[in-house]
Amino acid sequence: MKFKASTLHKIGRPLVNYVYKNPKKNIPKILKVGKAVTGNLFPEATWTMPLDVITNPNNIWNEFVYRTIEQTDRELLTNLLLTFGIDAGYIGTSTLRENRDKLKCNIPWIILMDPTSACNLKCKGCWAAEYGHHSNLSLDEMRKIVTEAKALGTHFFMFTGGEPLVRKKDILTLISENKDCIFLAFTNSTLVDDQFCEDMKKAGNLTLALSIEGTEETTDFRRGEGVYKRVLDAMALLKKHKCIFGTSICYTSKNYEAVTSDEFYDMEIEAGAKYALYFHYMPIGSDADTDLLLTPEQREHVYREIRNKRSHKNGKAIFTMDFQNDGEFVGGCIAGGRNYFHINSEGDAEPCVFIHYSDSNIREKSILECLRSPLFKQYYKGQPFNDNMLRPCPMLENPQALRHIIEVTGAKSTNLNCPESAEQLCSKCDRYAKNWAPKAKEIWEEKERFKPFTQYYRDTDEAKNE
Ligand code: SF4
Incomplete structure (x- = not known):
């Protein structure tokens, strides 16, 4: 290879x-x-x-x-295109598809890892703010993750946290040692400076997704006063240095109109962003505010606005992904290693960045052993959790599924501060799931849906014989 x-x-x-x-x-x-x-x-x-x-x-x-x-x-664009197309796309995709069939488990296209729990902001609804500054993956642990994952076919890694750029020196070392991989760091923007822009350009395989929540008012409401301006400053720096960057947007009942407005899209394009990654607010943690969950009408607004703006005729020229409403393009929930999984700063392998339960730790197990753990196997066997891909999640839209997974596997809460039982977490989603189901059905049945390539367990001979 x-x-x-x-x-x-x-x-x-x-x-x-x-x-x-x-x-x-x-x-x-x-x-x-x-x-x-x-x-x-x-x-x-x-x-x-x-x-x-x-x-x-x-x-x-x-x-x-x-x-x-x-x-x-x-040079940066050339490196990114070649690594994305050849190593992650062609070689990675064919290797991991073979391994899924051979090893009979999920093998991910992307792995997320938290280099640190440390963060200098305290955003509403972000678990990192609760976790404190004491937990880190060492550089050698991050090396182990990348090396073992590459052997399985994974060539795309994302840094989450915590604020990953607190560990910018180790990140630059890791990405420079692995030129056959693409890296993306989700960042609050506050640690982006001239030197870092030059370093990431030189490495040639890193892009940043800057967290932003719409207008100055809606961003600072959730992320703290003055943060919106610092995001714009970071965008200006990245544009000046000709780096590739995008945005990461969590939509809530408070900002859903602001983050899907023409003005917001135009601002991002003008600032030089090339992509926007949208995430639905998840009520994780003991102090999660369930009022930030969207009503069915609010979520429908997000679904339609993002799709309208993708129109090749009169849309907006920025690449967008809406992780909760785009399930049809990837066959539903991508967690549990089906397309990705998450490793927190304690080394716990979690099915998803939003699902804080684990039965395996990379300090004790290989990546393959984590993927074959009872928890990840339950994901493998349970996916898709709903045939309506507008209801993909075992937590948000199908909370009974996550309750079952945690009960049969005995996976433990990985919330570093205050463990949350599956019952506590899922009970915050029950009403949301019930209210969203009829609206999701109505929208889903509007038209013929995309049929992506999938390797569901339910389609294997083993599952059919069971
Ligand atoms: S567990 Fe939920 S949030 Fe995570 S990838 Fe699956 S559908 Fe998305």
Whole structure:
């Protein structure tokens, strides 16, 4: 595989240089080569959609592509594209798909890890604020995670926390040692400076997702006074240094209109953000405010606004993912290692960044052993948790599922301050799930839905014989 990857990189680099000479003319030619090399690994649309984007100036994504080329350091964009396309995309995807069948468990495309629990902010609804500053993954532990995961096919890692940039020195060491991986750090922006922008550009495989909650008022309401301005300052720095960055947005009953408004999208595009990752508020922890959960009408607003703004005719030129409403594109819940899982700063392997229960720790087990633990196996066997992909979650929309998983596996709460039982957590979601179900049904049945590639346990011979 290493030989194959280095050969593809040797071919890929001159191809990217060739694109830079005349993107409009040369990208269509490259797409043809990509399709020929990867065969049927990816759906046909993987090739036809980009072709339309490149050749059709009326397609909103046409603007996105040429703006990205113009605003990004050439060497950085080249490295990111090659690593994403070859190591994480082609080689990683084929390896982990084989391993899922062979090893009969979930193998993730992405792993999230918390380098530290430390954070200099105290945002409403964020568990990190409760955890304190005493818990960290060592550099060697992060190395172990990356090395073992790469052997399984995983080449994409995200840093969560805590504020990951508290550990920026170790992060830069790790990413420099693993040039065949892509890294993304979720950050509150306050530790981004000129030097860090230059360092991440030099490493060539890191992007930042800056947390923001809409307007100055809605951001500072949740994240603290003055934080909105510091996010804008960080965006300006990253743009000046020609780095790739995006935003991370948690939508709640208080900010759902602000974070889906035209003004917010325009501000992000103007500031240089290339992607926006949307997350539904989750009522985690003993002091979670359930009033921040959205009503069915508020969630429908988010669903429709984000999809409208993706329109290639009159949308907004920024790549968006709405993790709670986009389940149809990935086959529902992606946790438990199906596409990703989370390792907290104590080394506990958790199915999801929002599900703070574990029965395995990377200080005692290998990554593969964690993926084969009873807790992760329950995810593997239970997915999808609902055939309506607008109700993907075993906690938020199907709380009975998480109660069952925790009961049969005996997984323990990993809340570092105040353990929360599955019953305490799920009881905060029961009413939400009940209210959302009819609205989700109505929206889901509106049209024919996308059918992604899946490797559900329920489709295996073993499950059919059970
Ligand atoms: S457990 Fe819930 S929040 Fe986590 S990936 Fe699955 S659906 Fe999403």
